[in-house]
Amino acid sequence: MDKNSLIANIKAKRSFLCVGLDTDIKRIPSLLLTEEDPVFAFNKAIVDATADLCIAYKPNLAFYECAGLKGWTSLEKTVRYIRDNYPEQFIIADAKRGDIGNTSQMYARSFFEQLDVDAVTVAPYMGEDSVRPFLGYPGKWVILLALTSNKGSMDFQLTADAQGERLFEKVIRQSRQWADDQAMMYVVGATRGPLFSDIRAIAPDHFLLVPGVGAQGGSLKEVVEYGMTRDCGLIVNASRQILYASDGKDFAQAARSEAQKLQHDMSEQLKMIF
Amino acid sequence: MDKNSLIANIKAKRSFLCVGLDTDIKRIPSLLLTEEDPVFAFNKAIVDATADLCIAYKPNLAFYECAGLKGWTSLEKTVRYIRDNYPEQFIIADAKRGDIGNTSQMYARSFFEQLDVDAVTVAPYMGEDSVRPFLGYPGKWVILLALTSNKGSMDFQLTADAQGERLFEKVIRQSRQWADDQAMMYVVGATRGPLFSDIRAIAPDHFLLVPGVGAQGGSLKEVVEYGMTRDCGLIVNASRQILYASDGKDFAQAARSEAQKLQHDMSEQLKMIF
Numbered sequence: 450m451d452k453n454s455l456i457a458n459i460k461a462k463r464s465f466l467c468v469g470l471d472t473d474i475k476r477i478p479s480l481l482l483t484e485e486d487p488v489f490a491f492n493k494a495i496v497d498a499t500a501d502l503c504i505a506y507k508p509n510l511a512f513y514e515c516a517g518l519k520g521w522t523s524l525e526k527t528v529r530y531i532r533d534n535y536p537e538q539f540i541i542a543d544a545k546r547g548d549i550g551n552t553s554q555m556y557a558r559s560f561f562e563q564l565d566v567d568a569v570t571v572a573p574y575m576g577e578d579s580v581r582p583f584l585g586y587p588g589k590w591v592i593l594l595a596l597t598s599n600k601g602s603m604d605f606q607l608t609a610d611a612q613g614e615r616l617f618e619k620v621i622r623q624s625r626q627w628a629d630d631q632a633m634m635y636v637v638g639a640t641r642g643p644l645f646s647d648i649r650a651i652a653p654d655h656f657l658l659v660p661g662v663g664a665q666g667g668s669l670k671e672v673v674e675y676g677m678t679r680d681c682g683l684i685v686n687a688s689r690q691i692l693y694a695s696d697g698k699d700f701a702q703a704a705r706s707e708a709q710k711l712q713h714d715m716s717e718q719l720k721m722i723f
Numbered sequence: 724m725d726k727n728s729l730i731a732n733i734k735a736k737r738s739f740l741c742v743g744l745d746t747d748i749k750r751i752p753s754l755l756l757t758e759e760d761p762v763f764a765f766n767k768a769i770v771d772a773t774a775d776l777c778i779a780y781k782p783n784l785a786f787y788e789c790a791g792l793k794g795w796t797s798l799e800k801t802v803r804y805i806r807d808n809y810p811e812q813f814i815i816a817d818a819k820r821g822d823i824g825n826t827s828q829m830y831a832r833s834f835f836e837q838l839d840v841d842a843v844t845v846a847p848y849m850g851e852d853s854v855r856p857f858l859g860y861p862g863k864w865v866i867l868l869a870l871t872s873n874k875g876s877m878d879f880q881l882t883a884d885a886q887g888e889r890l891f892e893k894v895i896r897q898s899r900q901w902a903d904d905q906a907m908m909y910v911v912g913a914t915r916g917p918l919f920s921d922i923r924a925i926a927p928d929h930f931l932l933v934p935g936v937g938a939q940g941g942s943l944k945e946v947v948e949y950g951m952t953r954d955c956g957l958i959v960n961a962s963r964q965i966l967y968a969s970d971g972k973d974f975a976q977a978a979r980s981e982a983q984k985l986q987h988d989m990s991e992q993l994k995m996i997f
Binding site (some may be wrong): 455458467471507511512514515516517518521522525543545547548549550551552556558559562563564572573574575576577578579580594597598599600601602603604605608609610611613615619621623638660665671 | 745747756770783785786788789790791792795796799804815819820821822823824825826827829830833836837838846847848849850851852853854865868871873874876877878879880882883884885890893894929934939
């Protein structure tokens with residue numbers, strides 16, 4: 450999917466919500482456990498209940514890998530289901546991969562050829578040649594970790610070099626030479642508030658994937674205040690808040706209500722630009 | 724596996740060789756393509772041909788994931804085959820994972836409960852809480868990326884902070900507070916030569932997993948000179964050099980010959996300490 454189509458979807462749906470499919474078999478409603486593939490059954494219900502309110506889905510690979518073969522089956526079925534029924538959705542494999550060139554090439558093949566998602570999250574620690582193999586696919590995106598939402602982000606990402614440039618800034622600045630804003634986005638946690646301004650100073654036009662609203666405590670208002678561009682430039686993810694809004698029969702409806710609240714807030718914020 | 728058992732295996736086999744199972748279906752001998760599971764058939768032959776010469780196997784997850792479900796099946800069968808037939812082998816899932824706490828917990832479950840490997844490689848970018856969930860399993864290991872063997876390692880890992888501490892040094896120094904040398908190792912590329920001394924200054928007793936000998940151009944002699952400890956402290960990986968030594972009928976024998984050369988050199992080096 451190209452950047453213009455993504456922006457058009459945001460305009461049309463009045464939403465920049467991404468629903469994170471961090472589907473944990475231990476947390477889904479017990480009534481689904483008799484299904485042949487409970488994880489897929491849950492995802493299907495969540496997707497059907499939220500697709501008109503969001504512009505992206507983000508399956509988190511860990512939650513599928515932990516079930517081995519069964520998990521991969523659920524993941525493939527989920528991606529296929531979204532593709533077939535909601536072709537306008539942007540699908541992000543949240544995988545945080547990154548390895549030497551020939552290995553990253555294999556990961557790129559996994560995600561862009563085998564699974565056929567639109568984007569994959571990539572870790573920057575190993576540098577340019579670990580990221581570049583993901584960039585060889587037209588219409589596909591790398592979403593590079595820059596400043597994450599967790600406490601541990603302070604361990605290394607905020608370390609400044611002798612010139613005062615912090616690691617997350619260096620990652621963005623250098624990686625801008627590897628691909629432009631038509632093929633690269635950055636992960637910036639919603640918990641980072643004013644640091645969004647520092648990021649916009651280096652990457653004024655890039656889309657940012659923003660996790661951490663909801664369960665992790667980030668504020669949508671702050672993210673918009675410091676991070677929104679004239680094209681929106683934000684994909685804000687919510688996972689647990691939506692997925693586990695209820696563990697009863699009404700789980701899909703409860704998920705929809707949570708997504709609706711977020712979409713409503715986003716719609717208000719979008720009035721500033723569209 | 725605990726550290727003493729690993730050292731005992733190195734002593735007994737006169738080897739600190741790890742065979743990297745970066746098994747690419749496009750590079751295995753074509754005579755295997757008629758097998759029901761060519762990747763597993765290849766791995767089984769390689770393992771049988773090399774198990775007495777090495778102390779570890781390192782399947783590289785990317786090479787399995789890229790085949791989706793089939794790939795996961797091959798991976799599970801490979802790990803199971805090594806476990807059942809060569810229980811002394813240390814099995815490393817080369818996955819370079821790392822995510823927020825609840826997600827890393829799921830990855831830890833994938834690798835330590837589902838696959839049941841001994842160790843997993845983890846990327847440090849997201850900091851302590853992204854690594855800690857992997858540390859909750861007795862006898863299991865985290866192998867944290869410190870200084871990798873690829874060109875891109877120079878992009879961020881060598882960046883010095885205002886006090887002159889480089890990122891890879893900071894990663895090792897800080898992570899030493901998360902786990903000791905009985906549960907943590909570090910990835911240090913064989914191409915880094917004298918930088919091994921800087922690492923030994925911070926981590927004198929930790930095992931280092933050293934990729935990059937062979938196809939990537941690293942020198943075993945240099946690695947030993949700068950990195951070996953009185954307990955050896957090194958697991959040196961070779962992948963392509965062994966796996967693809969021949970693409971004919973003799974592939975397993977050719978792989979064995981390459982492994983033998985490395986084991987012979989290692990055996991000579993081990994005379995200094997054992």
